[in-house]
Amino acid sequence: MKISRSPWLLHYDASSCNGCDIEVLAATTPLYDVERFGIINTGNPKHADILVITGGVNAQSANVVKQIYSQMPDPKVVIAAGICACDGGIFKDCYNISGGTDTVIPVDIYVPGCAVRPEALIDGVIKAVALLDQKRKEAVEHASCQVDFSKRPAK
Amino acid sequence: MATRSVVPFGPQHPVLPEPIHLDLVLEDEKVVEAIPSIGFIHRGLEKLVEKKDFNEMVYVAERTCGICSFGHGYGYVDAVEHIMNIEVPERAQYLRTILFEMSRLHSHLLWLGLLADAFGFESLFMDTWRIREQILNMFEEATGGRVIFSINKIGGLRKDIPNEMLLSFVDRLDGIEKETRVAAKSFLEDSAVKSRLCGVGILTAKEAEELGCCGPMLRASGIRRDTRELGYGAYDDLDLHITTSNKGDSYARTEVRLGEIFQSIDLIKQAVKKIPDGPFDTPVKGFPNGEYMSRIEQPRGEACYYVKANGTKFVTRMRIRTPTFANIPALTKILQGCDMADVPIMIVTIDPCISCTER
Numbered sequence: 001m002k003i004s005r006s007p008w009l010l011h012y013d014a015s016s017c018n019g020c021d022i023e024v025l026a027a028t029t030p031l032y033d034v035e036r037f038g039i040i041n042t043g044n045p046k047h048a049d050i051l052v053i054t055g056g057v058n059a060q061s062a063n064v065v066k067q068i069y070s071q072m073p074d075p076k077v078v079i080a081a082g083i084c085a086c087d088g089g090i091f092k093d094c095y096n097i098s099g100g101t102d103t104v105i106p107v108d109i110y111v112p113g114c115a116v117r118p119e120a121l122i123d124g125v126i127k128a129v130a131l132l133d134q135k136r137k138e139a140v141e142h143a144s145c146q147v148d149f150s151k152r153p154a155k
Numbered sequence: 156m157a158t159r160s161v162v163p164f165g166p167q168h169p170v171l172p173e174p175i176h177l178d179l180v181l182e183d184e185k186v187v188e189a190i191p192s193i194g195f196i197h198r199g200l201e202k203l204v205e206k207k208d209f210n211e212m213v214y215v216a217e218r219t220c221g222i223c224s225f226g227h228g229y230g231y232v233d234a235v236e237h238i239m240n241i242e243v244p245e246r247a248q249y250l251r252t253i254l255f256e257m258s259r260l261h262s263h264l265l266w267l268g269l270l271a272d273a274f275g276f277e278s279l280f281m282d283t284w285r286i287r288e289q290i291l292n293m294f295e296e297a298t299g300g301r302v303i304f305s306i307n308k309i310g311g312l313r314k315d316i317p318n319e320m321l322l323s324f325v326d327r328l329d330g331i332e333k334e335t336r337v338a339a340k341s342f343l344e345d346s347a348v349k350s351r352l353c354g355v356g357i358l359t360a361k362e363a364e365e366l367g368c369c370g371p372m373l374r375a376s377g378i379r380r381d382t383r384e385l386g387y388g389a390y391d392d393l394d395l396h397i398t399t400s401n402k403g404d405s406y407a408r409t410e411v412r413l414g415e416i417f418q419s420i421d422l423i424k425q426a427v428k429k430i431p432d433g434p435f436d437t438p439v440k441g442f443p444n445g446e447y448m449s450r451i452e453q454p455r456g457e458a459c460y461y462v463k464a465n466g467t468k469f470v471t472r473m474r475i476r477t478p479t480f481a482n483i484p485a486l487t488k489i490l491q492g493c494d495m496a497d498v499p500i501m502i503v504t505i506d507p508c509i510s511c512t513e514r
Binding site: 014023031055058068093094096 | 166167168174196197199200202206214215218219221222224265268280281282284285288291302303508
């Protein structure tokens with residue numbers, strides 16, 4: 001697959017046990033090294049294209065997740081990393097967990113696992129990149145100015 | 156006259172892998188007061204004892220935190236075993252000790268990486284995490300999991316770790332030790348690193364004692380206290396040297412944690428030499444009835460596990476006191492009077508584990 005741009009990641013821990021968080025970080029460090037594809041873990045929602053949420057959502061983190069999501073520029077892709085982010089996982093029955101990330105914001109890609117393996121996460125990110133490209137194309141098609149960014153001047 | 160302003164810090168912040176929120180009251184660039192507010196990762200897992208039986212709770216206890224997962228499982232299992240008067244085989248005790256020390260190694264290396272990231276030395280961050288991956292590979296070989304192992308069960312371990320594998324671990328630990336010594340040189344001798352750490356966040360022995368700190372935080376302030384000295388597991392048979400420092404600043408905390416890395420490697424080597432052959436598991440009959448509080452030394456300090464049972468399938472109460480909970484008062488103390496630019500380093504040096512604290 002051809003990656004046309006360098007998407008930046010934003011990671012937020014909604015109520016994870018840390019297991020998935022350190023695996024998300026481990027995916028950026030030398031053994032797995034997603035940074036070689038230009039994928040950088042940023043801290044600023046305004047810079048991010050892909051939002052990675054770990055852990056189920058609770059009453060207090062729901063607002064933070066919504067806020068981060070709304071601050072990210074369009075087009076954006078949301079990855080739910082780990083089984084807790086997908087549907088609540090082992091903590092589904094806890095009184096303070098309202099369920100997976102999709103109870104608060106729309107999720108595009110679900111990556112299960114407890115904890116999520118870096119390989120699985122990379123696979124999810126690659127799917128997210130393809131989706132991001134598709135969303136970008138659609139956005140351009142629907143834009144009122146109708147500028148075709150895909151046609152670049154021939155060299 | 157200095158202007159007062161309140162700066163919200165977190166819950167989403169580049170330096171924080173986990174959400175914690177601090178309201179920093181500033182007078183110009185100096186922090187006057189730090190007011191923490193927590194609850195972003197509260198799940199309420201202690202109440203799950205009503206829905207999961209005492210065997211299933213091992214998995215839940217392990218998922219209190221993904222960094223010290225082995226320790227949490229161990230603490231819960233230890234408490235239940237004491238209630239049920241189960242004699243755990245010697246080999247299982249040794250294997251648990253080895254896995255526990257490996258968890259400490261991976262936790263401290265992870266912390267060193269986060270610290271390097273906090274003071275802006277990214278290649279050092281990458282290097283320590285590269286070293287850490289070798290330990291995760293060892294975990295994966297032994298247990299099948301990288302961060303959550305689920306190898307503990309009440310009465311022993313779920314599977315044995317063969318002696319040949321343990322010996323190969325010792326070989327690989329030699330390599331890890333060598334690589335960590337190189338990284339340690341950057342942490343302890345690099346002048347740029349020293350200027351970010353020395354004298355930052357000083358906590359005196361008296362303050363540490365009064366605020367009830369534990370773990371490396373306490374030992375870096377010159378108080379020699381370590382729960383491993385109680386001799387649970389196989390620690391009774393091993394030669395334990397406790398690393399302390401009396402400077403009490405961020406540099407001392409780095410020094411203590413680096414010392415503990417080498418000490419853990421030494422403990423694993425001793426344990427592999429002494430490990431007896433035999434069974435690694437005992438059958439468990441009946442349900443627990445009674446109460447017990449188990450204390451263990453986690454990478455971040457002393458953790459307590461209280462379990463109360465009434466003879467049914469479900470435990471009536473489980474309560475965990477985590478080390479970060481004890482260290483947060485110290486964090487608010489050292490933040491008073493520091494520069495705004497030092498705040499990320501201060502937060503990282505207590506090695507916060509928010510998901511343990513809030514559960």
